Amino acid sequence: MIDLHDLRERPEEYQRTCQNKGIKVDVAAFLKLDAEYRKSRADFESMRASQNAVSKEIPKLSGAEKEAKLAEMKGLAEKLKEATSTLKELEEQWQKQQLLLPSIPLPQVPVGKDDSENVFSRAWGEVPKPSFDLRDHIRLGKELDLFDVERGVKIAGTRSYFLKGDGMRLQHAVMSLALDLLHKSGYTLMDPPHIVNWNAMMGTSYFPGGEEMAYHLDQRDDGYYLIGTSEVPVASFHAEEILAQEELPKRYAGYSPCYRREAGAYGKDTAGLYRVHQFYKVEQVVLCRADADESMRMHQELLGNAEKLMQLMELPYRVVEVCTGDMGQGQVYKNDIEAWMPSRKAYGETHSCSSFYDFQARRLNTRYKDGNGKNVFCYTLNNTLVASPRILIPLLENHQNADGSVTIPKALRPYMAGQEVIVPKS
């Protein structure tokens, strides 16, 4: 949701954003509806005002005088009923359409049509150039007995898997390291609800628009959805609240399974653990003051935390500036982190760091009292800290050895009972 005063001030800017973000919204048409809606509302309110005024007089009257007034009011009540229904109709349309309006990206965001036009920013780590033939994570998974996709598909359909043995232990180790890292950095760890209502999906701006991506509970529990990320419940945590300025920034780390239908991704990344229906993720969520500098500081902090974890896991990665066409409706600034995946001979997206300014907070109605006692919408941000099993791909592939074993990065060993290497079963 955006500030409609701002939209009325500079509609061209919003229309251009729609083009840049690839969103099909006609701003001029919305403004026309907006004017109509406000006119209808003014009409309704003035009728209501006169009704309220007369209602106060009626109990003081009696006899014929009272009868006359009542008859008169009956006519007004009918007109009001009509006015109410047109207002309701307009309001419904207005509400629906304003949820589709995008926020304007920061000036430094590159304009582009899709992820092919994202801009490389910087890289960390050495891309391995081994003297032996590299195995991909699927082969490593088989030889080291880390996961079983065939049986996953047997039990739960495409894009399903079992993690087992050291595969499961490795994932658990990654999550533990990740949670410890954020705990030490002062983040509040959270295990949130995995099933949420429509308001939470709308408030975090996944709905409307992302319905096809979410698992929707059946008629018996209609109106509830499986989360695709803990950002949804965690960012909604303070919905409808007014916080004190001193409490900000709020730093949260949500840990949860994530469920995604991956509709529209048929045939894409079908092999292995890259794109699956269910995965685990530690997600960083921040609520801060409505201040551009503060928001950017927090953005860099979130990005820095993710980079630190990548470095602890000794994984080569790069950071990209995401272009307008690859941004969401509400995001104003976004960086992806991509890990080097030898089997793809390419970097693959593992993290997504987003600044929303007040876009989500307006939908969620999360505010704070500023220094002047005024209620102001918070700014929100979020970034992946780590998601698994996708992270197992670079982890296994980058750390493999000529004999088919995989070396466990030092930082993970304490979480795997000191184990240093995963060796083939044979």
Next chain:
RNA sequence: GGAGAGAUGGCUGAGUGGUUUAAGGCGCCAGUUUUGAAAACUGGAGAUCGGUUCGCCGAUUCAAGGGUUCGAAUCCCUUUCUCUCCGCCA
């Protein structure tokens, strides 16, 4: 799953059709008093939207939505949530 009771401002809590413009209390803010504080006294204060001559004016808001009525916190219907008891259960 069965039976019952509820949802009122920051909190507590009255209010069963019209001076309720939501009482009273607690907490909060300001002033008086005080060396300062406390206490006492006096006054003030919710949120959202629209309009505005920037003084204000109007509408909405008593869980949510609909209905009855000239008029609804109050009556009716639906939904959501909370609590108590019973059943089931990791």
